[in-house]
Amino acid sequence: MGRLVPAVTRAFDILELFLQGDGTLSAPEITRRLGLPRTTTHELVSTLTARNYLVPVPEQPGRYRLGVRTYQLGSRYAEQLDLAAEGRRIAHEIAETCGETVHVALLEDADVIYVAKVDSTHAVRMVSAAGRRLPAHCTAVGKMLLAMLPADELDELLDGRELVGMTPRSITDPDALRTALAEIAVLGVAVEQRESNPDVSCVAAPVRDRTGRVVAALSISVPVVRWDEARENELTALAVRGAGDLSARLGHHGPVR
Template sequence: MSRAVPAVSRALDILELFRDEEELGAPQIVSRLGLPRTTVHELLNTLADRGYLSRLGDEGTRYRLGVRLFELGGAYESRLDLAREGTIAAAAVSARSQETVHVAVRDGDEVLYVAKTDSTHSVRMVSAVGRRLPAHCTAVGKMLLSALSRTEFDVLYPPGRQLTRMTARSLGTPAELWQALDRVRADELAHEFCESNDAVSCVAAPVRDRTGKMVAALSLSVPVHRWTSVPGTQWDEWAREGAESLTRALGGR
């Protein structure tokens, strides 16, 4: 294991304090980090001189994040590729679970798969990168639809509309779908039991960008005969961990 450089770690600890605070004074930083006052002042001066912090007021004893971080963040964001980052996250979850993992985005009432890592087991899946499926039939779709307001939902799914059924278990009406989305919002997880494939169940978790907006969903797809081979909460945990990893890669929290 490589050795961390204490001074660099302390400087990063200071910067990370500003994730939840618009501005901080030197005494507050000393108190929160438990570092010597002289050390904190030296680090603050260095960070401010390099543009990572900005001094406030005539005395310059209070600080906020500097423009250099905005420049670095912009450079990072401009290089983000959801498909690439999604593939990395999906592969990591698949390696742990040995099951198929998808990342998808919503386009109207459909989901578009942008990344996929196949299970190590032999099983036929209905999905493929670039393929679209009805959002209401999939766990990723339900997760993404849960971000809609009631007004947005009613525009997309007018009352009385009959929904496409991929299996006998698929939801058939907007009322059924809205009720299912209430559960998704409460759990921050979406489940689908044989609604897009008679032999497969799925769980999906939300992927967010740096603004907190849900931009994608990551799901685990498991044949029903293996779904009970591990505790159900384990599938949920793997989906959450994968979605959180992808969220961090996209600059979210």
């Protein structure tokens, strides 16, 4: 890597300060937080303002916020993101950590579509595959995504719909499903125990985009012979971490739950 340019580094340091707090800062606050000379701060802030990376806050004299140029760059970055490609990268990282099968899926109507899958290092056959659809109510990723829907959208999706089971443990009663989804919404994670495959349990966490909207879910699937309370807790934390990493790749800041 070549030599870093100090002035450019300091300019980025200033911009990144605006990701904290209420998103507004004064020049003295920037000087204090970064330990810069006052003249350096003034020159950098003036330059960033002239290029529309910062703008004065009209109702708060002497304070600045991020300008339209940062929004334009962020929007262009978001346009270039590919959920499937980013999902595969994160799924590989999580699968390498735990040795189990990792999925990334999104919701379409009442089904989930798997957009990424990385297989376990163990010889276990899974019912899923990238591109395959499964009933959302039978899977951890699907229940996670259903639980994050606004109440009116969930009602529209479930009213009058027959919930077909994939195993004897699948939830096929609408009231029971609504109860389970309400619990998942509070917990921020979903668990499926042999509901889509009689030999597999899963845990899933939500993936959010830069607006905070849930756009996908990431799950870790485990054969029941390797599933117990300790393993569930371990993989739940790992699924949340993976979903958080993928959310960050999509521009989200903050926790995913």
